[in-house]
Amino acid sequence: MEEFEQWAHARSAALARSAYLLTGDVHLAEDLVQETLTRVAQRWRRVRRQGAPDAYARRVMHNLAVDAWRRRRSRPREVLGAEAPEPSAHGERDPDRRLVLRDALLRLTPRQRAVLSLRFYEDLTEVETAAVLGCSVSTVKSTAREALARLRAAAPEHLAAFAPGEGP
Amino acid sequence: MTHDLLEDLVRDVPPRVTPDIDLAWRTGTARRRRRSAVGAAAAAVLGVVVGLGVLGFDAPRRADPADGGGSGxxxxxxxxxxxxxxxxxxxxxxxxxxxxxxxxxxxxxxxxxxxxxxxxxxxxxxxxxxxxxxxxxxxxxxxxxxxxxxxxxxxxxxxxxxxxxxxxxxxxxxxxxxxxxxxxxxxxxxxxxxxxxxxxxxxxxxxxxxxxxxxxxxxxxxxxxxxxxxxxxxxxxxxxxxxxxxxxxxxxxxxxxxxxxxxxxxxxxxxxxxxxxxxxxxxxxxxxxxxxxxxxxxxxxxxxxxxxxxxxxxxxxxxxxxxxxxxxxxxxxxxxxxxxxxxxxxxxxxxxxxxxxxxxxxxxxxxxxxxxxxxxxxxxxxxxxxRYWDVLWLWRQLLGGLAVLLVGSVLVWLARHRRRTVGGAT
Missing domain, CATH: 2.120.10.30 (TolB, C-terminal domain)
Structure with missing residues (x-):
């Protein structure tokens, strides 16, 4: 329990950020993090023995996010909250661009968001991303390409920085 | 560049996402125990079935006219x-x-x-x-x-x-x-x-x-x-x-x-x-x-x-x-x-x-x-x-019981899943 607690405290912030990228909503992100931690706790002994709790948590979280989309086909559409994290007082950020980016992300499919998160936020390679999501590398490539294209199309003036071919 | 944009979007998220770590541990542990119990039960049933298959299951014995069908x-x-x-x-x-x-x-x-x-x-x-x-x-x-x-x-x-x-x-x-x-x-x-x-x-x-x-x-x-x-x-x-x-x-x-x-x-x-x-x-x-x-x-x-x-x-x-x-x-x-x-x-x-x-x-x-x-x-x-496998002469009842159990489990699972789904959507 103690080791899990230490690990969870250390990783909560990173998990929260990834969860927000995947859901676009802090409440849904919190649910996703909670479920991810529960799944990790469920297999904590094995995961700790293998020495890769971070990787396991990443895989669980991204697959949960994709599975949530699959489940949504047979359940009422979730109402994504319009709630975005309040910008901090750092003046150098562009609140408009953040809102546009968040809205554009919400227009992506969960799988596209998951690929985007893994490739361009977690900085995994295509092979590693494919391994996490349990799909082929070509699927990762095409999904990433489509995701970036949609982002650019959503707000070209703000998101032109999303260039194809970027990433490790 | 893309990483920076995404990082900028989520930078302020962590203080607003506060998972309950203790609850996660308790829930995870409970799930593990439950799955272990279900797995053990399934393994036991499978073991019995396989064991019976290996040891040979005598069809339900009826009184045999040749030997009197057992005495007493x-x-x-x-x-x-x-x-x-x-x-x-x-x-x-x-x-x-x-x-x-x-x-x-x-x-x-x-x-x-x-x-x-x-x-x-x-x-x-x-x-x-x-x-x-x-x-x-x-x-x-x-x-x-x-x-x-x-x-x-x-x-x-x-x-x-x-x-x-x-x-x-x-x-x-x-x-x-x-x-x-x-x-x-x-x-x-x-x-x-x-x-x-x-x-x-x-x-x-x-x-x-x-x-x-x-x-x-x-x-x-x-x-x-x-x-x-x-x-x-x-x-x-x-x-x-x-x-x-x-x-x-x-x-x-x-x-x-x-x-x-x-x-x-x-x-x-x-x-x-x-x-x-x-x-x-x-x-x-x-x-x-x-x-x-x-x-x-x-x-x-x-x-x-x-x-x-x-x-x-x-x-x-x-x-x-x-x-x-x-x-x-x-x-x-x-x-x-x-x-x-x-x-x-x-x-x-x-x-x-x-x-x-x-x-x-x-x-x-x-x-x-x-x-x-x-x-x-x-x-x-x-x-x-x-002989312990003689209980299988009630095979119809056993199969019926298993079927009822299976149907009941599926219904319970569906009900719980539906409740969770509806609850999650509202």
Whole structure:
């Protein structure tokens, strides 16, 4: 329990950020993090023995996010909250661009968001991303390409920085 | 560049996302335990199934005509989950018993496996007759709503012998509408000869007013004995014993000729009560007679045992109140057994010999074959010789139970999933 607690405290912030990228909503992100931690706790002994709790948590979280989309086909559409994290007082950020980016992300499919998160936020390679999501590398490539294209199309003036071919 | 954009978007998220780590641990641990338990249970079931497959599963054993289908009698007759009808050729049976209020008779074998006797006439308190060796069954069968006729069933071959001329003797509007020549009285004991050639019942030709012993032959013959009072057993294949109310034991042959007559030494203060009051021992050397004190109220009842050759009193015991007085007694070696509500008991000691187990409700009468009672008590419940996979003779019930369990689990899972889904969407 103690080791899990230490690990969870250390990783909560990173998990929260990834969860927000995947859901676009802090409440849904919190649910996703909670479920991810529960799944990790469920297999904590094995995961700790293998020495890769971070990787396991990443895989669980991204697959949960994709599975949530699959489940949504047979359940009422979730109402994504319009709630975005309040910008901090750092003046150098562009609140408009953040809102546009968040809205554009919400227009992506969960799988596209998951690929985007893994490739361009977690900085995994295509092979590693494919391994996490349990799909082929070509699927990762095409999904990433489509995701970036949609982002650019959503707000070209703000998101032109999303260039194809970027990433490790 | 892309990373920076995304990092900028989520930079301020962590303070607003506050998972409950302790709850995550508790929930995760509980899930792990639950899955382990389910996995262990599934593995156990799989292990049993595979084990049975490897060790070899004997098909449900039925009484085998070749070896007698196992000997002895069941110390318990468990109620099966589903009481099915007696098959055509079940093999040798050990006994029958009556379910109170259900107008039903149940037939069971040495292992305590039981079946419902179909088609027995519901009126008149009919009693089926099981032969000494457990092979022949005779009873008044209901043919139509207002007609019944006697039938013999060979439980080994499945052969049936009908007696269309022998009915229940009931008249309708004071007229015998069934047109049958004989009637069987009902509420009377019926006794097979040792060779299964004859069944002695109480009845008569329809035009006669006073019933007496009537012999039904396995070849379909019907014969009136012509000697009154109650048959109590067979001394030999052609020697029927009949007891009068005064305590005289007559021996007659199937033609009705009286071959012997012995007066039993019944104490003066006691009388023989009726048709259920006596039973000859298996070897015919003794007879058990229930005597009722000749007083109007609070009459004492005793069970006497006499020597059939001399009529001398050999033994006597109290007849306890709970012992049925409308059910045929039985002999097990030198012990007299009688049905007490809830089982066949030794009259002398009160020890239960055969016990209906489970949700049978009250069982008002039961009779066992002489052959079964001569054998050993079989451990139960429900098996001839206890082997753990014998429980699979209830395979239909087991499969049904598993199916119900599976369907129930799926429904519970669906309900929980739906609740979770709806809850998550709102």
């Amino acid at each position: 009698y069941p110390s318990e007759v468990p109620r099966p989950i589903a009481l099915t009808e007696l098959p055509d050729k079940p093999g040798l049976m050990a006994g029958v018993m009556e379910l109170e209020g259900a107008s039903e008779w149940v037939v069971f074998d040495s292992a305590g496996r039981s079946w419902r006797l179909p088609g027995i006439s519901p009126g008149g308190g009919e009693t089926p007759a099981l032969s000494d060796d457990g092979r022949m069954l005779g009873y008044l069968a209901q043919k139509t709503d207002d007609r019944s006729e006697y039938v013999f069933v060979d439980l080994v071959t499945g052969a049936r012998t009908g007696f269309p001329e022998v009915g229940d003797g009931r008249s309708y509007d004071d007229e015998m509408l069934t047109g049958q020549a004989y009637f069987e009285s009902g509420q009377t004991p019926q006794l097979w000869s040792p060779d299964n050639r004859w069944l002695a019942v109480n009845g008569s030709a329809v035009e006669e007013s006073k019933p007496g012993p009537l012999l039904l032959g396995v070849d379909g013959e019907v014969r009136e004995v012509g000697v009154g009072n109650w048959p109590v057993g067979w001394l030999a294949a052609d020697r029927l014993a009949i007891l009068s109310g005064a305590g005289t034991l007559k021996t007659v042959d199937p033609s009705g000729e009286v071959l012997d007559r012995v007066d039993l030494a019944i104490p003066r203060d006691f009388k023989v009560w009726g048709q259920w009051s006596a039973r000859l021992s298996g070897d015919g050397s003794k007879i058990a007679v229930r005597g009722d004190e000749r007083v109007d109220r609070d009459a004492e009842r005793r069970l006497y045992v006499f020597d059939t050759r001399t009529g001398a009193l050999l033994d006597d015991w109290d007849w306890r109140d709970r012992l049925s007085d409308t059910c045929l007694m039985a002999w097990q070696s030198d012990q007299v057994l009688a049905w007490e509500y809830g089982g066949l008991v030794d009259v002398a000691t009160g020890e239960v010999v055969v016990e209906p187990a489970g949700q049978w409700g009250e069982t008002t009468c039961g009779m066992l074959s002489t052959r079964a009672l001569a054998g050993p008590a079989q451990p139960g419940p429900g098996v001839v010789e206890w």
